[in-house]
Amino acid sequence: xxxxxxxxxxxxxxxxxxxxxxxxxxxxxxxxxxxxxxxxxxxxxxxxxxxxxxxxxxxxxxxxxxxxxxxxxxxxxxxxxxxxxxxxxxxxxxxxxxxxxxxxxxxxxxxxxxxxxxxxxxxxxxxxxxxxxxxxxxxxxxxxxxxxxxxxxxxxxxxxxxxxxxxxxxxxxxxxxxxxxxxxxxxxxxxxxxxxxxxxxxxxxxxxxxxxxxxxxxxxxxxxxxxxxxxxxxxxxxxxxxxxxxxxxxxxxxxxxxxxxxxxxxxxxxxxxxxxxxxxxxxxxxxxxxxxxxxxxxxxxxxxxxxxxxxxxxxxxxxxxxxxxxxxxxxxxxxxxxxxxxxxxxxxxxxxxxxxxxxxxx
Amino acid sequence: xxxxxxxxxxxxxxxxxxxxxxxxxxxxxxxxxxxxxxxxxxxxxxxxxxxxxxxxxxxxxxxxxxxxxxxxxxxxxxxxxxxxxxxxxxxxxxxxxxxxxxxxxxxxxxxxxxxxxxxxxxxxxxxxxxxxxxxxxxxxxxxxxxxxxxxxxxxxxxxxxxxxxxxxxxxxxxxxxxxxxxxxxxxxxxxxxxxxxxxxxxxxxxxxxxxxxxxxxxxxxxxxxxxxxxxxxxxxxxxxxxxxxxxxxxxxxxxxxxxxxxxxxxxxxxxxxxxxxxxxxxxxxxxxxxxxxxxxxxxxxxxxxxxxxxxxxxxxxxxxxxxxxxxxxxxxxxxxxxxxxxxxxxxxxxxxxxxxxxxxxx
DNA sequence: AGCATCATTGTTAGCGCTCACAGGTGGGGG
DNA sequence: CCCCCACCTGTGAGCGCTAACAATGATGCT
Numbered sequence: 001x002x003x004x005x006x007x008x009x010x011x012x013x014x015x016x017x018x019x020x021x022x023x024x025x026x027x028x029x030x031x032x033x034x035x036x037x038x039x040x041x042x043x044x045x046x047x048x049x050x051x052x053x054x055x056x057x058x059x060x061x062x063x064x065x066x067x068x069x070x071x072x073x074x075x076x077x078x079x080x081x082x083x084x085x086x087x088x089x090x091x092x093x094x095x096x097x098x099x100x101x102x103x104x105x106x107x108x109x110x111x112x113x114x115x116x117x118x119x120x121x122x123x124x125x126x127x128x129x130x131x132x133x134x135x136x137x138x139x140x141x142x143x144x145x146x147x148x149x150x151x152x153x154x155x156x157x158x159x160x161x162x163x164x165x166x167x168x169x170x171x172x173x174x175x176x177x178x179x180x181x182x183x184x185x186x187x188x189x190x191x192x193x194x195x196x197x198x199x200x201x202x203x204x205x206x207x208x209x210x211x212x213x214x215x216x217x218x219x220x221x222x223x224x225x226x227x228x229x230x231x232x233x234x235x236x237x238x239x240x241x242x243x244x245x246x247x248x249x250x251x252x253x254x255x256x257x258x259x260x261x262x263x264x265x266x267x268x269x270x271x272x273x274x275x276x277x278x279x280x281x282x283x284x285x286x287x288x289x290x291x292x293x294x295x296x297x298x299x300x301x302x303x304x305x306x307x308x309x310x311x312x313x314x315x316x317x318x319x320x321x322x323x324x325x326x327x328x329x330x331x332x333x334x335x336x337x338x339x340x341x342x343x344x345x346x347x348x349x350x351x352x353x354x355x356x357x358x359x360x361x362x
Numbered sequence: 363x364x365x366x367x368x369x370x371x372x373x374x375x376x377x378x379x380x381x382x383x384x385x386x387x388x389x390x391x392x393x394x395x396x397x398x399x400x401x402x403x404x405x406x407x408x409x410x411x412x413x414x415x416x417x418x419x420x421x422x423x424x425x426x427x428x429x430x431x432x433x434x435x436x437x438x439x440x441x442x443x444x445x446x447x448x449x450x451x452x453x454x455x456x457x458x459x460x461x462x463x464x465x466x467x468x469x470x471x472x473x474x475x476x477x478x479x480x481x482x483x484x485x486x487x488x489x490x491x492x493x494x495x496x497x498x499x500x501x502x503x504x505x506x507x508x509x510x511x512x513x514x515x516x517x518x519x520x521x522x523x524x525x526x527x528x529x530x531x532x533x534x535x536x537x538x539x540x541x542x543x544x545x546x547x548x549x550x551x552x553x554x555x556x557x558x559x560x561x562x563x564x565x566x567x568x569x570x571x572x573x574x575x576x577x578x579x580x581x582x583x584x585x586x587x588x589x590x591x592x593x594x595x596x597x598x599x600x601x602x603x604x605x606x607x608x609x610x611x612x613x614x615x616x617x618x619x620x621x622x623x624x625x626x627x628x629x630x631x632x633x634x635x636x637x638x639x640x641x642x643x644x645x646x647x648x649x650x651x652x653x654x655x656x657x658x659x660x661x662x663x664x665x666x667x668x669x670x671x672x673x674x675x676x677x678x679x680x681x682x683x684x685x686x687x688x689x690x691x692x693x694x695x696x697x698x699x700x701x702x703x704x705x706x707x708x709x710x711x712x713x714x715x716x717x718x719x720x721x722x723x724x
Numbered sequence: 725a726g727c728a729t730c731a732t733t734g735t736t737a738g739c740g741c742t743c744a745c746a747g748g749t750g751g752g753g754g
Numbered sequence: 755c756c757c758c759c760a761c762c763t764g765t766g767a768g769c770g771c772t773a774a775c776a777a778t779g780a781t782g783c784t
Contacts, residue, residue: 022522024740035764040742048762070499071436072740076769080433082476082498096458103479112498114444114476117465136444136474137432160384240670278670285672308602308640310647310672386770397734402772410731434770438739 023064032060043068074137083331084133084141085115086126088150092238092275093303094320095144098166101324102142109332114138121147130159140331142166146210164331166323169210175334175345177327181211184316184351185218188270188298191314191353195296195360197268199228203246203280205272206237215272215300229264236276243276247283254289267295268359274299274306274315281309281358297358312356322349385426394422405430436499445693446495446503447477448488450512454600454637455665456682457506460528463686464504471694476500483509492521502693504528508572526693528685531572537696537707539689543573546678546713547580550632550660553676553715557658557722559630561590565608565642567634568599577634577662591626598638605638609645616651629657630721636661636668636677643671643720659720674718684711 029036034053041049042057049057060066074080083106087095099115106113114136116129126145133141139161143154146167154163155172168176192200202219205212216233223230234249236242254266271277277299284291291297291311299306302317326347391398396415403411404419411419422428436442445468449457461477468475476498478491488507495503501523505516508529516525517534530538554562564581567574578595585592596611598604616628633639639661646653653659653673661668664679688709 026740036741037743037765038763041763044742048760050762053762067497069437069740070497071433071442072769073742074433074769075431075437075740075771076742078769090462091455091459093453097453100452100479103477104481107478107494112476112494114474115465116469117462119466132469132474135429135432240667244670275667278667282670282672305602305637305640305667308606308644310644388770398771399735399773400733403733406772410733412732415732431770434739435772436739437741437770438772440739 022069023066025066025068028057028060028064028066031064032056080137080139081110082112082114082136082138083328084130084136084138085113085144086118086129086133086141087115087144088118088121088147090115090117094301094318097320098144098324098327101321102328103324104321105325105328106332109328111139111328111332118145121145121150123149123153126150126153127157130157134159134161140164140335142327142331143168148208148210148213151210162331162334164327166327167211170346173344175330175347177323177330177347177349179318179323179349179351181214181351182218182221184300184318184353185215185270186222187351187353188300188314188316189219189222191355192268192270192296192298192359193222193226193228195268197296199223199231199264199268201231201250201266201269202233203236203243203250203269203271203276204233205276207235209238212272219270231264231266236272238273238275240275240279243271243279244283245279246271246276247280248287250280250295251284251287251289254295255287269295269297271297271299274301274303274309274313277313277315277358278305278309281311281313285310292358292361296361299358302354306354307356309358311358314356314359315354317352317354319349319351384431385428386431387428390419390422390426390428393426394418442499442501443472444474444476444498444500445690446492446498446500447475447506448480448491448495448503449477449506450480450483450509452477452479456663456680459682460506460686460689463683464690465686466683467687467690468694471690473501473690473694480507483507483512485511485515488512488515489519492519496521496523502526502697504689504693505530510570510572510575513572524693524696526689528689529573532708535706537692537709539685539692539709539711541680541685541711541713543576543713544580544583546662546680546715547577547632548584549713549715550662550676550678551581551584553717554630554632554658554660554721555584555588555590557630559658561585561593561626561630563593563612563628563631564595565598565605565612565631565633565638566595567638569597571600574634581632593626593628598634600635600637602637602641605633605641606645607641608633608638609642610649612642612657613646613649613651616657617649631657631659633659633661636663636665636671636675639675639677639720640667640671643673643675647672654720654723658723661720664716668716669718671720673720676718676721677716679714679716681711681713 025036025039028039034057039057042054087099090096090099103113116132118125118129142164144166151165151168151172155174164175167178168174170176189200202216204216220230234246236246250266250269271280277297280297281291284295289295299313299315302315306313306315330347387398387401390401396419401419404416449461452458452461465475478494480487480491504526506528513527513530513534517536526537529540530536532538551562564578566578582592596608598608612628612631633642639659642659643653646657651657661675661677664677668675668677692709
């Protein structure tokens with residue numbers, strides 16, 4: 001008996017000695033002269049607590065610097081309030097902006113976000129990433145891996161928690177949030193066509209990327225509708241270097257003259273992203289071609305640098321932050337509603353064409 | 363008795379009915395015909411388990427699709443194996459690359475990373491971010507908020523878990539991992555000076571940023587050592603737009619001629635980051651000035667676009683991924699050793715000068 | 725043979741919290 | 755005056771796991 005009393009006193013008085021372990025709810029309860037349950041009620045804002053009691057408890061909490069133990073809470077409530085994100089290439093402007101918007105939205109909703117990044121996509125890496133997240137008890141995940149195979153692999157996975165994908169393609173039974181890439185490509189291409197160009201060339205992204213595919217499709221659709229010749233798209237890999245190479249090829253076509261056998265002349269190019277557009281711009285300039293004088297260019301993404309390219313780049317702006325927010329809203333809504341089905345939900349965000357000098361000869 | 367037997371059978375057979383809750387260690391134990399403790403042993407690779415028993419358990423685990431409950435585990439071990447990160451401006455190339463490297467390193471070490479992003483720095487926002495992380499039970503945090511006030515605020519916080527900062531200034535009792543900004547600035551400035559310029563102008567970052575300060579100091583130190591005039595630095599805010607404005611000012615000085623009262627002529631500029639350098643380049647070009655012909659330029663960061671600027675930008679490369687990895691190593695080492703003190707540890711990574719055309723008249 | 729030792733397994737007691745329920749108090753209606 | 759019903763508070767159980775210890779059998783050594 002004595003011993004017990006001693007111990008309880010010690011835990012409050014000793015303080016200095018040893019790495020005193022974090023105060024528990026019971027400590028707060030004792031100090032406030034109530035039961036641990038009352039402390040719990042105060043913490044969860046239960047209405048039926050007398051005002052004075054609540055104040056006592058809060059004072060004790062402040063005094064002890066008490067923080068609720070999230071593991072214990074998660075154990076009993078079966079809610080970790082944590083969401084997982086799998087992202088690829090998180091160094092690029094798009095993914096990182098999305099991640100940012102997503103995290104902020106999640107925090108507002110009371111969730112924590114844990115991210116796993118993939119250096120390159122592979123089915124194994126994706127699986128591993130998801131395993132890792134699920135080991136940590138996430139309640140749902142957002143997958144930002146706009147690879148065709150990734151998304152199909154995902155659809156086959158049948159996970160025990162909800163999954164939402166960003167830019168994940170529209171043919172699968174997984175909820176998707178995306179910017180309308182197809183529409184964006186159409187906007188850029190139409191814009192160039194409207195400026196009087198006979199046709200528009202295209203520097204495409206890697207074919208396994210869904211965005212690249214959608215942008216190429218949008219571009220092609222406009223040309224076909226307009227009855228314009230559809231030049232062969234040039235393959236890039238999103239990097240400025242690949243854009244540079246594509247630009248060299250295009251420049252070669254220009255200077256070789258319209259004498260080229262059958263190929264339409266190059267007077268306008270829609271490049272699948274801004275980084276590659278930068279490379280194209282440089283290649284053209286090195287070839288002595290003026291933009292937009294001889295060749296008009298449009299990009300995609302509207303990275304912060306685009307406005308300061310030489311010349312400033314006409315491009316398609318994507319609201320990445322909105323993308324992140326929307327994905328969280330979607331995920332949280334099915335978390336709260338307990339819905340696992342209804343897997344065909346779609347949120348599509350409209351892109352916006354930003355016209356700058358690279359496409360407008362003045 | 364009958365009832366109990368029934369229930370245990372149900373939990374295995376029913377399957378279809380109801381949202382059968384995740385299997386527990388006891389379920390595995392029962393199926394494998396061992397005690398839950400043995401299952402635990404198998405899972406934690408305890409050596410003293412007979413090989414056949416281990417196999418039985420693993421089979422049961424596979425059969426049931428069992429996953430260890432991380433909350434329960436964390437509750438009893440007092441280890442969440444989760445690290446927190448607070449990052450500012452995570453949309454920029456530097457921070458996002460650091461975050462990426464950091465996450466990867468943490469995963470290798472067996473930790474999960476949860477990030478909180480700050481739209482803009484403020485003491486309140488920082489506090490809030492840290493509170494959020496600590497509510498979720500992180501074991502330590504990495505702070506990537508290279509603001510002077512942020513770091514001092516941090517030093518005063520006295521948190522119950524280890525903290526490491528990235529680029530956090532060297533005068534505080536907090537372990538820091540950083541690239542040697544001062545040295546990088548010196549490399550760029552010396553390089554320009556060595557090319558024969560009488561002095562080097564500077565477009566600086568926001569003064570409250572530690573990197574901006576260190577880069578300005580490095581720049582100044584080289585000029586002073588060389589006995590060169592130190593022109594007044596021009597203030598930017600990291601954005602291309604601010605660089606553009608700075609560029610206009612510099613261009614004005616050039617075209618106004620060396621007739622300016624006292625100011626040295628502008629023939630070389632060290633810009634505190636690549637994005638601003640992009641703005642400067644454009645302003646100079648618009649003013650009809652050639653780079654590097656009339657004005658040589660150097661930047662900082664080596665963003666992927668820098669190589670494709672017009673002209674390609676001489677800049678200082680920072681190994682952000684290494685930064686992330688090093689910060690995790692530092693954090694984990696003091697986590698494992700239980701050290702809370704020894705707070706003056708420093709890891710400094712050397713930057714590398716990347717010389718391109720913007721500084722080398724050919 | 726007899727006892728210490730080791731490998732292997734089981735048993736028990738919590739970790740800190742929330743949930744479900746059981747009290748106790750006071751006021752208004754019958 | 756009593757009962758019912760709001761309010762407020764406390765008690766007990768148990769979430770799924772690990773740590774400490776106990777128990778068993780097999781082995782080795784004297």
